[in-house]
Amino acid sequence: MSPASDNSLSDSQTQRLNDLSIVSPEEATVEPDEVLSVIESLKRRIASERADYIKKRVEGNTQKLENLTKDLYNLATERKCLEIFDADGRIDLLSKRQKDALDMQNGVDTSNADDDSNSSEDDGYATSAILLGSSIAVKNAVRPIKLPEVKRIPPYTSWIFLDRNQRMTEDQSVVGRRRIYYDQNGGETLICSDSDEEVLEEEEEKKVFAESEDYMLRMTVKEVGLSDIVLDLLGQCLSRKPSEVKVHTWF
Structure with missing residues (x-):
């Protein structure tokens, strides 16, 4: 595709995106209460469908778990009730082993x-x-063999690797230098570095619309149309910016 066609396509998408804010006189008369009523109705519908889905999953998993635990219970019951016969009569094998273990431990x-x-x-x-x-x-x-006591660094001592050390030149390298100091008594870390760690810039988290949010957007726009009031209320309901809602509704 030529650059001219790419520019024309981009301009067309931009124009259609800007036209979303232009509403008809009928849509301009939509009251906020009506939009909120539609949004609340959709939220209740989504919550009900979600509850039904979870209920079906729980019932299915319960049936699978019941079959599994039933087999394990039968095996445990058979092992517990296992008995042997000797000259004196019938003896519980589990009780006999328990008694023998106690007798051996006590030196009987x-x-x-x-x-x-x-x-x-x-x-x-x-x-x-x-x-x-x-x-x-x-x-x-x-x-018995008694192992000698070996002094070690306490397990709660942390070794911290600093990313800033990777970008150092040879004359500033920490190799062969002591950058982490420990208390002689408790072994706790006193200093991790001789300078403050560089603060990494946090990348802005890209928010992705969930399937339920996408369904709510489509159904709300389908019932009450697309206007600035609808975008603002949807943004408040979904904790998003109206511009994000507008772009997602378009695409």
């Missing part, structure tokens, strides 16, 4: 009680070890 061993007490007196480091998957208490003499 009826068959070798005396031998265990003697071995404990001979070796002060003797400890009882619980073997998983076994119902027999096993005494295991293990000499």
Whole structure:
């Protein structure tokens, strides 16, 4: 497309955009109360549709979650009710394992009680070890190892990387220089830099119209037309500038 055609197209769009502020005599008589009534009606309709959508999603997720938790509950129930038989009758396997674990922890061993007490007196480091998957208490003499204490920087100390250091020249580089100081007692950071950090300019956030906002704009303009009053009230309702509403309505 040639530059002349681009300019003509741009001028045409600009002219049509400027014509949006020109309203007919019928639209000029629209009262603010009427526009507000239409906007409130649309807001209630959107809220109702949103509530119905959320309700359907919750019901669907509830059904899926019910099927999942039902399977997990059945597995847990079967495991809990698992029982074994021995010479004395029926025994709950879970209760038996709990009792065996407590007995092993307390050092209860009826068959070798005396031998265990003697071995404990001979070796002060003797400890009882619980073997998983076994119902027999096993005494295991293990000499505990005490790890040496190592002084470290407190976990709440923060290391801060400054973007401004990337743009320094070699003679101003922080390599080999101490820019972060710590308290000798608590290890807390005292100084992060010798100068104030550069304040980055915040980019203006581009606001995007949501689907519900776009629906409200289209339906309001369809019912009461497009005028300055409508743009102002829509801007107040959507917390946007009338110019943004006008441009979005056009495109």
